[in-house]
Ligand code: ADP
Ligand code: ZN
């Protein structure tokens with residue numbers, strides 16, 4: 001039997017670190033990248049006798065995320081202890097939410113070949129992150145860094161509605177863009193601000209019961225999520241086709257070998273002995289509180305997209321790419337406010353900028369220049385200071401050694417030659433060196449003109465003004 005006889009079922013549990021200034025139950029900073037154990041206090045180090053106090057911003061951000069993903073917001077919610085021992089979890093329990101999460105029953109819409117599809121969200125709850133173990137290559141031991149302990153997280157749990165690795169990627173990208181737009185998380189996947197546990201099962205087409213799933217934890221790149229799902233689906237089908245059964249287990253994806261490996265048997269909720277945290281009060285939200293957050297929600301990607309289609313006449317495809325990321329979308333809007341050339345800014349983002357991001361595996365948030373600098377680049381072309389081929393080189397420089405496009409052009413001596421005398425010199429030189437092309441052109445081969453212009457460009461290392469070159473060649477050839 002082939003893979004076509006099976007249906008793939010995927011559900012994601014996505015963890016997003018909230019971008020609050022301080023941790024969830026103490027006032028330590030959440031900032032990433034500090035020296036180990038410098039952002040800690042007795043509360044997040046779990047000293048006996050300390051008391052957690054819930055950071056109100058965490059509730060606000062989680063409610064924001066819930067509203068932006070069409071969830072119902074619980075008026076009455078609470079924190080629970082999830083008990084397990086792990087060396088980077090000094091309390092030996094994690095404060096999370098069990099039976100009364102803040103948000104429930106939402107959905108996120110993705111575009112598929114068959115049209116729009118809703119991926120339902122089971123819940124969004126708040127919890128604290130654990131610390132981090134650094135495995136010491138020299139001493140041979142493991143060192144614990146508690147800076148991350150107590151950084152606030154939301155966990156967004158989807159229903160098993162996802163049917164392929166492409167849908168999983170689309171869902172995750174959509175979720176990421178929503179969280180970026182509402183500014184509750186920076187979603188930097190390389191820093192682990194956004195990571196997903198990927199649950200995968202397969203079943204024979206037509207079956208109504210779900211198959212046994214395996215779970216791959218803490219995945220933080222789109223590429224490895226796609227590869228891991230593809231691998232795991234094939235593996236499970238092979239096992240079933242050989243008459244075996246799938247064990248419910250937690251797997252580790254290894255990017256180098258491109259395989260999954262068993263990590264541990266799957267725990268059940270009962271293994272965690274959840275109970276309400278006695279140190280924290282219930283979370284009661286008023287209608288007014290929720291209403292105010294609703295009013296504070298910014299424009300979401302879908303609505304920006306509609307606006308781009310109408311106001312700037314972007315194509316559906318381009319509008320999708322730009323609004324898929326808040327950073328690209330802000331770059332776009334910021335730049336056109338300054339240079340007033342939506343078409344050119346759109347082209348830069350869709351073609352050259354997207355290509356460089358792809359090639360360098362950079363996320364839009366890492367773009368090292370701002371909308372003002374992009375606008376300047378566009379204006380330099382509009383004014384004829386540089387040609388568009390030079391502008392492409394300037395853009396590469398802006399990525400590699402970020403500075404103002406004007407400075408780059410000055411330093412490199414890339415200003416376009418628009419001086420009539422200088423252009424004429426080049427044209428005459430090229431005409432003299434290429435008598436055959438001149439004869440071809442005069443004999444009716446229009447293409448020869450393009451060749452001559454190309455030669456003149458080569459001669460000036462791309463700096464000659466192309467319109468002036470064209471005009472001047474035509475004048476000379478008519479003589
Ligand atoms: P936990 O993993 O914490 O025990 P759940 O039982 O709530 O939590 O399920 C977690 C995730 O697994 C959810 O996103 C859900 O959609 C997904 N899931 C559940 N059953 C399956 C299945 N048979 N195949 C694929 N995904 C599943
Ligand atoms: Zn602390």
Ligand code: MG
Pocket residue numbers: 013197215
């Ligand atoms: Mg899970």
